[in-house]
Amino acid sequence: MRGSISQGETSMVMTVAETAPRTLDGLPAELLLDMYYAMLRARRLDERCWLLHRQGKIAFHISGMGHEAAQIGIAFAMRRGEDHFLPYYRDLAMVLACGLTSLDVMLGVFGKKDDPSSGGRQMPEHFSLRSKNIYSVSSPVATQVPQAAGVALAEKLKGGDRVAVTCLGEGSTNQGDFHEALTWAGVHQLPLIVVVENNGYAISVPMVQEMAILHVSDRAGAYGVRGVTVDGLDPIATYKAAKESIDIARAGRGATLFEVRVVRLTPHSSDDDDTTYRSKEDKVTLKASDPLPKFREHLMQAGILTDQQDTEFGAKAMAEVDYAHQTAEAAPYPDVEWGAGPVYAP
């Protein structure tokens, strides 16, 4: 199978005005603009998928809207494309930041032959990209967490300095897989970050029905690992906390259970209808939490982002998404022989 397809993707070279401030909250403007663009692009791509679904052009989509700030904060704290990353289905912004292209994602969404994650074998949002150490998303939740412990253990045994980062939802922390993974993380002081993207719901089930604690990071004490909760609507706070956790892990000083509080701006997936369990008012409140306009505002107020720059970013993102969408739509389906295998590696 194929590698990642980058043709037609524009690089993220930034043109920051000479006069703009060079740092904000201790972070360089270039980094912040990169982060902003990464969030924006993910959002545009995500929106396009919903549109394609409404148009009946794709069969399924599951979305990361509302999670982007957290994901980008974490991704930018990693050695992206080198550190091991075991994502879950909401990690669109994060896999884009780590090396999948918009076209790669769209090829998966359309189930096309050149989808680098699976060649059309897996459902949309079941990301993977071997060349960038993005491991394969599975559907049964939380299975990736003890696998990530294994990836981290191997790293330690090999004497490497990569960390393993894995993500899951707060509801999924109820699976035995999570528990067993954290146990290994504690016993072996693994270079592992277990990110819990806590959006308060497991499909329709609110957190209070899922667990009798306020913070998922409270679970860290059960395993002798660090526990951290950050505001995942704030990419800067997330970035800083993630950086610290990753540095600790890389230095061989152990794992962190890293909770980011986020919001799920959409229904669970394109198959879901959330009107039975979220009121209209709730959804209005939700919109107000959207991390993307918040971050835009923050950067603009600091003079890091200008209106013009934002318009340029928007246009660039749209161009990329258009290209990805059109190319993927026109791309060929897999040949039927591709269904048959190979089932076993040589």
Add this chain to the structure above:
Amino acid sequence: MRGSISQGETSMVMTVAETAPRTLDGLPAELLLDMYYAMLRARRLDERCWLLHRQGKIAFHISGMGHEAAQIGIAFAMRRGEDHFLPYYRDLAMVLACGLTSLDVMLGVFGKKDDPSSGGRQMPEHFSLRSKNIYSVSSPVATQVPQAAGVALAEKLKGGDRVAVTCLGEGSTNQGDFHEALTWAGVHQLPLIVVVENNGYAISVPMVQEMAILHVSDRAGAYGVRGVTVDGLDPIATYKAAKESIDIARAGRGATLFEVRVVRLTPHSSDDDDTTYRSKEDKVTLKASDPLPKFREHLMQAGILTDQQDTEFGAKAMAEVDYAHQTAEAAPYPDVEWGAGPVYAP
């Protein structure tokens, strides 16, 4: 199948000297002597099983020696035979206290037809006794814990006032089953006591290889349930703490993760040889922790137990064990048709 066989078992009517003190550590002498006898009897039965194994008369034994004080402390805090009890294989003292007889146990050890736990279908120490709400021990560890959550949930749904008590070893808390059970316990504030009999080893693996925490009760915080650690070598301390936890559970105020620190005086089972992982010195230290002579000493010093009484207890226990052993050894094996089923309940 049969109920529990009590013929030949003597009741535990105590003959305490008129002059003896009536309480110790706030507990009545009668209770303490009952507890002492219960520990003693379990020990004698346990020892006999080891002997029978060395003589080649039985194929397997797994022992509770060193756990008796904890088990008896907890059992006596329960409504024995009424509260739901989901034991594990080391709970010999506790199942005896809750309603299995020595003969019942011996019938199981010999794999005989009238074994009330399984009719000889299960291995020794896979206790159960429907009439006393002693649920069935399985071999895969920790499976009983989420089942106990279900028992407790049913109790709550039915509006009953029985609590569910379940036991497992500290190593077994690493299974996903434990994690998922405690999650339910927290969310539904279940009338459940999860007892962890922490003897510091899972077969050969010391606790430090099993988890990166000092107290298993530290895990309670992950679930929003109470966490308690007590000295399981002290039956009085265990009794009091267990009573409090059970009262809370019965009052509908939630579950407790109840850790008892105990010692495993024997190898893991009759199949084990612990010389590869425990030094001779360790074993000497271990012996000094034996809760049975400690409790005897404590009661004697307080004048609750006399030498004569102790001798009488010893003789009674031996008589019971002799009877159980001889009767069980002479008892018939199951007919082969009993292997075939029934497989399904009518």
Add this chain to the structure above:
Amino acid sequence: MSEKTLIEAIREAMDEELARNSEVFITGEDVGPRGGVFRATLGLFAKYGPTRIIDSPLAELSIVAVGIGAAMNGLRPICEIQFADFIQPAYNQIVNEAARIYYRTGGTFTVPMVIRAPYGGGIGGGLYHSQSIEATYSHVPGLKVVIPSNPYDAKGLLKSAIRDNNPVLFLEAKKGYRLIKGEVPEGDYTVPIGPANVTREGTDLTVYAYGMMHFYCQQAAEEVGKEGISVELVDLRTLNPLDKDTVLNSFKKTGKALIVYEDNRFLGYGAEIAAILADEGFNYMDAPIMRLAGPDVPGVPYSHPLQDWFMPGPKKIADAMRKLAAY
């Protein structure tokens, strides 16, 4: 009597049993206000409240294990697994626990519970929303495995399952939830767990199927019937314990057997039917015992040309019928 879909029949069975017996309760992911992701429990939360319809944590092992415990303590849980694919974390609790407790306690403890799970492919679900799990679980003595092929049976069999004193895995063809319709009487009736059903009489060959594949086999039998091929169709319905008599009797009549299932072929359910026929039906064999099944790849692939390639359907089935008839 009125026409209902498969899922409506299932919902009706649960609704009536909840009303009939206060020991019955439902738990699973999103079964409460959401009414289940397939809406099988729609309206039941509003009707029976949060002590009868309990949204579980996202943890299948515990959904089953809590069910086992509740069943041992006198209730009759219906545990919903969101997709059959996600039952696997509970495998140990089902196989080592639920299925064995009655036997291992010498019959003193029973585990009256139902585990419902939507199974099967053809709905664009990819590897993990398409699985057929019946063979794996039918290999487990102590567990009953039931798959209805139509709404009438679905209601009647589910009621029997809820009243059964054993653990029953009740598998529902999700592809057929809204596609398969049929007459369903109002009110109480049951269909017994055990007997298979000869849903079409014929003389040339016997086709064995269940669930969604039975639905397709009916269409295919109709089709080849026009060409003069007389197909006898056996709807197995209860996969474990199997109604061997009905299986053998039909074979004695036709001497030719085709078994259709969408699970992977190798060691799929049809293997046992074939093995039984090759032993106890040897004297009646007029042709090779044929199986039409899913190919031996690790799951139903997502992309629709690949999914079409994987799934048996009326056309492939009709072809297999023709081939066997011509033998």
Add this chain to the structure above:
Amino acid sequence: MSEKTLIEAIREAMDEELARNSEVFITGEDVGPRGGVFRATLGLFAKYGPTRIIDSPLAELSIVAVGIGAAMNGLRPICEIQFADFIQPAYNQIVNEAARIYYRTGGTFTVPMVIRAPYGGGIGGGLYHSQSIEATYSHVPGLKVVIPSNPYDAKGLLKSAIRDNNPVLFLEAKKGYRLIKGEVPEGDYTVPIGPANVTREGTDLTVYAYGMMHFYCQQAAEEVGKEGISVELVDLRTLNPLDKDTVLNSFKKTGKALIVYEDNRFLGYGAEIAAILADEGFNYMDAPIMRLAGPDVPGVPYSHPLQDWFMPGPKKIADAMRKLAAY
């Protein structure tokens, strides 16, 4: 060359592969200083230390999942499961994960790992220390399943499994660990995963078996040979993917088949062999395809009369051979 037991051969294979390739490591319960409860890893901790021989927490799901992760990140884990019975908590990780990762990533990720587990009854282990799990796992495309029947094959097959780029479930007949002895060459050699082995040539009937049952079949074949019954014995060795050619070729020669396995009969491994023969071997069938297997009860009962009743052994096998020969 010297005579070794089954378990010595297994230990030797691991020892040599650990020495040969630094990517190989072992994890599992009590595999360290204790050397495993069956002593399969005895001495390896002392030799290779705690970074190559890792005592795991008591949690099988994670033993397998950590193995998967380590394998994806370039190592070659050997995961020891203490008893096959206790592999079930890891079912989801094996079936939904290990077996599917290569396929679901379009071949970009591989999972080169071995899961070793002692299986089978007859050792007084009761329901939970006696299980045969090969049928359940052989139904899983993407996973390889191997069961050696003698020390020579055990060493050679285990080495192949460790070098294989796929997940391999390597099942060891615990009853045979010390009972089965044979010549094992010093040093490196492999036995390929895949080919079955005709371990005895014969003309009257073919017996298919593996692991412990193959051992007993050899004894039974010897016995009935004295009575003039000529048994061809096929040791399947690799259960998935199956060597269908060898299976069919022997059947074409004898026209009679007996499949022996100790797992529950219904949907046990023999069902697939029977189904293949009843289809592709139809033209050669001279008798019913017979199976001798464990009865369909929820486990091997403990008490020895019950265990004897459950287990197939040389006597029962010889009787089945006689019956089939006489058909």
